[in-house]
Amino acid sequence: MKKILKLKKEKNAIILAHNYQRPEIQDIADYLGDSLGLSLHASETDAKIIVFCGVTFMAETAALLNPDKTVLIPDRNALCPLAGMLPAELARMYREKHPEANMVLYVNTLAEAKAECDAVCTSANSVETVNRMKSDTVLFGPDANLAKYTEKFTAKHLIPVPRSGFCPVHKLFSKDDVLELKKRYPEAEVLVHPECDPEVCDIADLVGSTAKMSDWVKKSNADKFIVATEIGMLHRLKKDREDAVYIPAYNQAVCVNMKMHTLEKLYLSLKKERYVVNVRPDIATAARKAVDFVLK
Ligand code: SF4
Numbered sequence: 180m181k182k183i184l185k186l187k188k189e190k191n192a193i194i195l196a197h198n199y200q201r202p203e204i205q206d207i208a209d210y211l212g213d214s215l216g217l218s219l220h221a222s223e224t225d226a227k228i229i230v231f232c233g234v235t236f237m238a239e240t241a242a243l244l245n246p247d248k249t250v251l252i253p254d255r256n257a258l259c260p261l262a263g264m265l266p267a268e269l270a271r272m273y274r275e276k277h278p279e280a281n282m283v284l285y286v287n288t289l290a291e292a293k294a295e296c297d298a299v300c301t302s303a304n305s306v307e308t309v310n311r312m313k314s315d316t317v318l319f320g321p322d323a324n325l326a327k328y329t330e331k332f333t334a335k336h337l338i339p340v341p342r343s344g345f346c347p348v349h350k351l352f353s354k355d356d357v358l359e360l361k362k363r364y365p366e367a368e369v370l371v372h373p374e375c376d377p378e379v380c381d382i383a384d385l386v387g388s389t390a391k392m393s394d395w396v397k398k399s400n401a402d403k404f405i406v407a408t409e410i411g412m413l414h415r416l417k418k419d420r421e422d423a424v425y426i427p428a429y430n431q432a433v434c435v436n437m438k439m440h441t442l443e444k445l446y447l448s449l450k451k452e453r454y455v456v457n458v459r460p461d462i463a464t465a466a467r468k469a470v471d472f473v474l475k
Pocket residue numbers: 234258259260261262287346347348349409434436437
């Protein structure tokens with residue numbers, strides 16, 4: 180841990196970590212947050228090097244917002260399967276099929292796909308972003324559950340792209356499991372990520388991004404929470420309110436990709452300045468426009 184902090188100072192580096200990272204990575208990060216918070220932080224930092232502990236699409240977003248900085252990822256195999264469900268060709272195909280519709284893509288997409296859309300959103304601002312589109316029909320991807328959830332709060336018609344994109348981790352939560360826990364802890368509030376199936380969202384006290392969950396527990400009078408998102412979030416919530424009890428809605432909801440980064444890999448990443456994340460300049464320019472839409 181000390182070696183990492185020393186190297187970080189020497190190299191003028193900053194460590195950004197997603198809320199789903201291992202506890203020890205969360206504890207050493209300069210900034211811990213959700214995709215939107217991390218993107219904003221990446222665009223504001225003065226550091227020369229950004230070490231990004233998250234999945235590759237997040238590090239790509241940091242790279243395209245910071246063309247003059249070095250963005251590193253400790254393990255380049257940390258891929259997001261949801262992002263992989265929407266290759267750029269498929270996004271283009273949908274655009275050709277629905278030329279009248281704007282396209283909004285969740286930040287969980289590869290830079291090549293982002294370059295095809297009008298705006299990038301996060302789970303924290305999907306409704307607002309869709310409402311800002313000019314067309315009545317909006318192509319929305321790659322998470323079909325987030326598309327369904329967003330559509331409930333807007334007058335627009337959303338076409339999921341692809342038809343049934345999903346996060347394999349959030350698919351693990353079930354309504355029955357949550358109801359069972361509710362029976363055991365009737366006083367607990369239920370926090371659910373919108374990537375979960377609609378029937379799980381329907382029984383939640385809060386449906387929201389990890390940042391919204393974090394705000395919620397700080398303000399809530401409850402002292403027990405059933406949490407339906409990746410298990411790493413429980414460590415984050417404990418930092419937000421130590422006195423509360425957090426019950427995982429499913430204790431095997433682990434994103435193995437997020438957990439690929441370890442302290443050792445983080446140290447080596449800083450020491451050897453590997454693995455550098457680059458985005459092709461033409462793709463970066465188009466994708467940056469779509470990301471800027473939501474950041475500005
Ligand atoms: S939790 Fe799901 S959406 Fe998030 S990085 Fe893992 S696979 Fe991708």
